Amino acid sequence: MTIEYEAVIGLETHIQLNTLTKIFCSCKADSWNDPPNTNICPVCTGLPGVLPVLNKAAVEKAMLLAAAMNAEIQPISYFDRKNYFYPDLPKGYQISQYNLPIARGGYLVFPMPDGTERKVTIHKMHLEEDAGKTKNDFGRRLIDFNRCGVPLVEMVTGPDLHSADEAAQYILRLRQLLRWIGVSEADMEKGHLRCDANVSIRPKGTSILNPKTEIKNVNSIVAIRESIQTEVQRQIREVQAGHPIESWTLEWDEESGILRKMRSKETEADYRYFREPDLLSLEIDEQWKNEVLSTLPELPLQRRARFVAQYGLPVYDADILTTERSLSEYYEAALSAYQGDPKRVSNWIINDLLRILNDLAISAVELKITPTYLAQIIRMVDDGTINNTTAKALLDKVQSSGKEPAAIVSEEGLAKVSDAEALERLIAQLITDNPEQVANYRKGKTGLLGWFVGQVMKQTQGKADAQLARSILEKYLAE
DSSP: OOOEEEEEEEOOOOOOOOOSSSSSSSSSSTTSSOTTSSSSSTTTTTOOOOOOOOHHHHHHHHHHHHHTTEEEEEEEEOEEEEEOOTOOOOTSSSEEEESOSEEEEEEEEEEESSSSSEEEEEEEEEEEEEEOOOEOOOOOOOOEEEEOOEEEEEEEEOOOOOSHHHHHHHHHHHHHHHHHHSOOOOOOOTEEEEEEEEEEEEEOOOOOOOOEEEEEEEEHHHHHHHHHHHHHHHHHHHHTTTOOOOOEEEEEETTTEEEEEEEEEEOOGOOOOOOTTSSSOOOHHHHHHHHHHHTOOOOHHHHHHHHHHHHHHHHHHHHHHHHSHHHHHHHHHHHHHHOOOOOHHHHHHIIIIIHHHHHHHHGEEEEEEESHHHHHHHHHHHTSSSSSSHHHHHHHHHHHHOOOHHHHHHTTTSBBBOOOOHHHHHHHHEEEEEEHHHHHHTTTOOOOOOOHHHHHHHHHHTTTTTHHHHHHHHHHHHO
16 A cells, blocks of 8 residues: 655745844845945954844834734743854854744734645744855855844744645745735845745654754745755655655755755754843833834735725735735725726736836836826726727826826827718728728628728727727628
8 A cells, every 4th residue: 555645844934124234233234235244343243342232123023023923922032142153153153032032923824826725833933133144166165244143033834834835835925925014025036035944744644743854045936846845755755765764954956956965954952042141131012012013004815805805806816916015005096096896997907007017127106107097097998088009008108208198198199089980981991992802801701800990990090999990891891
């Protein structure tokens, strides 16, 4: 009998908070485009005699994230020293939280593409400082300390995920949430969101937890899915061959699609945690907590559900419109200005506005096509002032100029040609100029009607009333 196995996956995510300065000093936090070792000071490089000072903004962003993850913010927490010796950790320890973190518990419920839901619990959420970066360069080891001291929130999930697809979807929804509440840019390419995956397998239907391996610092959604799938299949082969699973720390090579052993996996005892003597306990009273949490917006999955319930949108539309907070707010503002069918506004945003956003690589707040302008364009189509073709071109004209749509229509004479007499004159001349196509149409090639309509639209620069033109053409071609 063949045993069927399931994966047991827990994720450790390191989230870089988008504060202006580092967590314990006044150095600039974002050094992505800066030369190595230029945003450093005695505090973040661990020189003797210096004292860390906690960044209030980092605490407040961590509180927002804790609330968004349904975690319990602790009234008192403190920092610890986590000791390990890497070249890019100048102090020889990392200031982190261990026994009393800023938040406990929590969970995230998120939808899978097949419509089912998954719930991932949060085992621990704590604040800490980042280490530096090591780069191997033709036999040399180069160290950049710019990232030392950048504020991080580390979140450790329970072993609640059971496939690579579930793990990838969790990170996708977490990234969406981080950007939505404004606590992190969550750009995985820049290391703002890094993920370690703890992976084990067990016979399906059992609840045991077997030895696990850890895949370190995976930096894309695709890499998370592929590395976990690769490791699950490797563990199944090992178990079927009668080999034990060793608790290794693994590194994913995205180019080759290969997992490599880095070292044996550390345990908490290896880090020799002890209380950070240079920092006081962090105390969060109810007033401060309530002030911070009052800024928490409606969350993306809640807004997604509301768009379906309140506006009758399909789940597909609601999902796209809530990809980013600014896009969802744009939709509601446009709908308020339009005062019409919610699905019609959704269609214009998804089918036409997203093209402009993607082409220009901008967000909805940067559009010159304001929600009011979009509503005006849709109304002009509805009342027959312009046709769909003109309206789509008008979007680009408004975006490039910033002018009001009605003003552009007036200035450029874009209003729809609905004068029946003018269209009849144009069509009569068109039939006279194309006797071969007319003859073929009358012989039964009725598909040529579309060609004639196209010629009318071409000669009127897309401004003709297509339905009226079709009706006149049918009359003339039947004669």
